Amino acid sequence: MKLKDPEKVELIFAATLRLVRDNNLTALNMAAIGKEAKLGMGTIYGYFKSKDELINSLFKKLKGKNLDRIYAGLSPDAPFKVNMKKLVDNYIDNRVRYFSEHYFVEQCANSHFLDEEARAINQNSYTRLFELLNRGKNELLVKDIDNALLAAHMVGSANELVNICIAAHRPLTRDFLDQAFLLCWDAIKR
Amino acid sequence: MKLKDPEKVELIFAATLRLVRDNNLTALNMAAIGKEAKLGMGTIYGYFKSKDELINSLFKKLKGKNLDRIYAGLSPDAPFKVNMKKLVDNYIDNRVRYFSEHYFVEQCANSHFLDEEARAINQNSYTRLFELLNRGKNELLVKDIDNALLAAHMVGSANELVNICIAAHRPLTRDFLDQAFLLCWDAIKR
Amino acid sequence: MKLKDPEKVELIFAATLRLVRDNNLTALNMAAIGKEAKLGMGTIYGYFKSKDELINSLFKKLKGKNLDRIYAGLSPDAPFKVNMKKLVDNYIDNRVRYFSEHYFVEQCANSHFLDEEARAINQNSYTRLFELLNRGKNELLVKDIDNALLAAHMVGSANELVNICIAAHRPLTRDFLDQAFLLCWDAIKR
Amino acid sequence: MKLKDPEKVELIFAATLRLVRDNNLTALNMAAIGKEAKLGMGTIYGYFKSKDELINSLFKKLKGKNLDRIYAGLSPDAPFKVNMKKLVDNYIDNRVRYFSEHYFVEQCANSHFLDEEARAINQNSYTRLFELLNRGKNELLVKDIDNALLAAHMVGSANELVNICIAAHRPLTRDFLDQAFLLCWDAIKR
DNA sequence: AATGAATGAGAGTTCATTCAT
């Protein structure tokens, strides 16, 4: 698929995110994307050969962008706990700031749209967190529990926290972030 | 005189759960339910006046049954921590044991199918957990943090733990449950 | 079709007339007839082998009954104009009094339900009127115009008059009948 | 840029009229319209958002066109009786010439398809005839009888005349029209 | 004989995808 005009791809992606945020992935349809992006349906099919490809494409892009943002500002030189705090802050802040992106990603994860590659990406997103947790274990700061469990605990709780935040239209305060981290840290710390 | 057969409702529900587990809520269609339940499609409309009603009906039933199971065996006379352990065990055990039911409920929550009543039920499911956490606070065992945050932390992490468990075909061991509780407890304990 | 219980047939017919009057022939369905007549659907199929047969049966019965009522009280010994007045009075009175029957008959006439026999009956209903008109012509009271035209004029106008009457909830007064007859008589009289 | 084709609406309307003429409104279905109009079924939904809308749309169009044709050639300057003759001629001629259109309209009037607006149009179609009859009364040419009765008489008889004409495959002769008018005129004239 | 639950063909409608313009 030749991307003749990269700007159009962004138009399509943005339209898709708005529609899923407002309506739901289940209600997403190609005609609506065309209308929302102010593009003909044929044009969209010039950039994506199917609805599935469009969704997978956007999913992969968002997953990548998101990982970059989450690990931004972490440094091997900083103390472990500082890195963890930064990570949790980043994670929560990101989920709130880019809510429609995460909403889309979450809806996709439960759908039949994702292809093998996308599912793999979804599962590999823990890699860097695992590395960080290993460092924590080496420094005898983190419980000697399977990384998968530790990660699941952190990510699951952070996600649910954000969901509540969004549902209650609660603004993201420093206090909230601190309390969220406190819970996470107490859970995993040795 | 032939009466409408209450067992058929169960047949329909079971078929629906199997189909959603195997194919996804998005792929669920009335013809398939009929075939899977070995009933004519019209028969299903004798028990539910629409696909939406069927889905909402099943959703509400599962939500109710699930809450009952989760809080089974808890006692006001038992120490707080014992109750919490029981709760987390129940919760995780239930999610694994009745995976297809939870899968269905989760898919519904992300869909346009749920009616107002179902959405309300979905949101009120935290009530009993809040009461338990209040007791923990009274006994100075639980951090003085908003119940919503504490609950979100517990539930979110438990869900993600189970997802990993299921994805990795990992059996539910005593060790796993103990470690999961340890994380939860350390997080919320004062 | 053995009529085991002639009373049930009447129940079915009455239910059908009520339903068509209230809803329309297009909306008539067998389940509704069963419910309205307080009979099981199987019972109805014991008396009529299909929906079509039921409708045709009722149509034929109503057509016959109606003709008898319309020509009741006419006598070869009475003067022509007296007979005509009686006929128009009968016709209009009947249409108003047995409105739901005529409504059913009219809806049938425009439907795909009627079989050959019913259509024939519908067309032969003019025979006796033609004979009467012939007598009028012999007595030099009626215009020398094709009976079909004369009859169509009378019947068509009477029907439309009644429709207006019903639509406007206008009661059937002596004046109304007299004016209606005046129009008819002036039209056909030589 | 391909524009929605206004000709297609006519194609759809024409196909609908043919199907109703040949089979009945009750037997009309969207797949058949598509096939008859040589259009995909979905295409029809590009022009009409439902079967009901299609039917109401066609009904309203036909009602309008028909009224225009019926009152064509009438003039306030012409004598009353000349106008009446023209009107009856137009009416009968129209009903015969555009039989399938009238057949469709009649079937609709007896169906559950018409919306409020269409029913209102159907009932207001007498307005112009009432005005004409008022003029006749002013000129002391028409009986002092309620317009509704006079109109019903004229319209009802004309309709029935045409039905006979069509049923008997009788061509529409000058004689026939003259006789039909004679009946009408004698009926209403003072 | 009477019942009404069960059936499934067929109706109206949607939507991913194509293709003439």
Added chain:
DNA sequence: CATGAATGAACTCTCATTCAT
């Protein structure tokens, strides 16, 4: 290239008819 009208398979739902009770 871009467009959006056209397509028809697939979906939800209805209803005449059957048949186990």
